[in-house]
Amino acid sequence: MERRKIKDGTEVVGGYSRAYRVGRNVYVSGTTSADPNGNVVGADMYEQTKETYRKIGTALKDAGASFNDVVRFVAYATDISKVEQFSKAHNEVLGGVDPAGTLVEVAALMKPDMLIEIEVDAIVDDG
DSSP states (O other): OEEEEOOOSSSSSSSSOSEEETTTTEEEEEOSSSTTTTBBBOOOHHHHHHHHHHHHHHHHHHOOOOOOEEEEEEEEEGGGGGHHHOOOHHHHTTTTTTOOOEEESSOOSTTTTTEEEEEEEEEEOOO
8 A cells, every 4th residue: 555755844853744544544734824834824823724725735635635535533722712713714725615613712832832733634536
């Protein structure tokens, strides 16, 4: 079975990949809006969610998948009261796909200005 690591240079520490493809399955690690220098892109939840999904989209593409293949997401937000901003960006990207999902509030992410972290799973339809 094919196994492929996908790296994008924004992995915060060593020992993991942005995404991993095993056969038809693609697993995208928890992703934030941080750029390769570690700077957070986006001043609010909406902007950070859009940038995070942009990075996830690149990882999916590099794995031979797309947002249409996403079957599950998990999002970690530092302020659940900003759910409307998350939902707006999420629906702009994944509207119509409607994967299974979870959104939970957490006390903190890697940096104080990080507001959202998202991971996705996808199954590629090779047929």
